[in-house]
């Protein structure tokens with residue numbers, strides 16, 4: 001792919017999906033511009049537990065050391081609590097992965113942006129995608145952005161990538177079709193707490209509620225509660241703090257006790273829920289990556305991991321540049337994603353008993369293993385930094 005345009009690719013969105021895709025494309029020699037309406041190093045509404053596939057990508061790309069250097073604590077065990085029963089699983093070291101990590105998005109997204117810049121990608125913040133440009137045959141040939149001063153900027157490019165999240169403007173402008181819509185959604189409330197002992201990831205389940213704890217940067221632990229949307233409306237919406245602590249007490253009295261005396265930095269944050277979906281991933285002159293094209297309910301904490309997986313699949317397709325390559329991107333994304341999405345939807349239904357929850361988690365684990373095997377089979381040389 002190389003035309004007379006100043007850029008081969010414009011990526012809209014500079015977080016995990018967009019920055020990773022831009023980094024990989026720039027490493028392959030493409031001229032890449034990334035625009036984002038936000039600012040570098042800022043947070044976003046998301047907890048941030050990475051699964052093995054996500055950490056593996058950061059390791060393969062050489063970005064993991066920057067994340068670790070920011071003091072992101074290693075996670076060496078995951079404990080599943082089904083009522084009073086606890087099942088601790090050690091994170092098996094291997095293939096360069098010594099532990100899992102849950103970097104704050106201020107750390108992870110910035111590390112990926114730094115790597116994209118180092119590879120030669122250009123970043124412009126404070127730029128909102130306003131429109132797309134098309135040629136006479138309906139092919140996307142560029143983007144129009146709006147800056148904070150109200151000025152419009154035309155950017156010609158061979159490919160526009162929408163990495164602009166759940167409310168993707170690119171998906172809306174190209175009318176990307178929703179190819180699969182899940183049935184269930186969960187609501188999440190979370191915050192950051194000090195002085196909670198770091199004993200790895202913990203996921204606690206009772207019928208119709210779950211909570212989790214995720215050790216992260218600056219000695220903080222991210223604690224979340226998750227409930228069906230109906231319960232969110234009746235028990236949490238009116239008084240977020242009281243509702244959060246009530247669910248915590250119900251699901252894990254021990255964690256509730258630890259959290260009770262700790263003040264949250266930045267208050268409690270809430271996500272009311274959205275059903276998972278897959279969208280058409282590409283069309284003439286455009287492609288989608290990350291939540292823009294594939295969103296999964298947060299109950300399985302896997303969106304970032306999948307965004308990092310798909311960044312590499314899309315970068316490979318864009319380098320090849322053919323219609324067949326983009327079709328392969330979508331087919332592979334969907335084949336790897338559907339098992340994850342379907343089991344996530346079954347967990348999000350909150351209609352299981354604790355034995356059924358265990359079975360669903362085993363199915364999730366199988367889907368995650370397939371994803372890791374797929375990543376391990378990708379061409380590592382195509383993603384490395386230049387020597």
Ligand SMILES: Cc1cc2nc3c(=O)[nH]c(=O)nc-3n(C[C@H](O)[C@H](O)[C@H](O)COP(=O)(O)OP(=O)(O)OC[C@H]3O[C@@H](n4cnc5c(N)ncnc54)[C@H](O)[C@@H]3O)c2cc1C
Pocket residue numbers: 012013014015016017018035036037038044045046047048049050051127128129130163164165166167168169188271289290291292298301302303304305306307
């Ligand atoms: C409550 C909650 C908890 C979660 N917990 C986890 C978890 O523990 N682990 C996990 O792996 N995943 C989790 N996820 C999922 C994860 O947050 C997403 O999968 C991930 O953020 C997707 O990244 P992205 O880069 O595709 O999009 P985003 O992170 O949404 O980034 C999109 C970027 O595009 C920019 N943008 C948007 N529109 C425009 C525009 N018009 N013009 C210019 N820029 C634009 C935005 O400013 C933003 O920077 C959670 C999600 C939620 C909601």
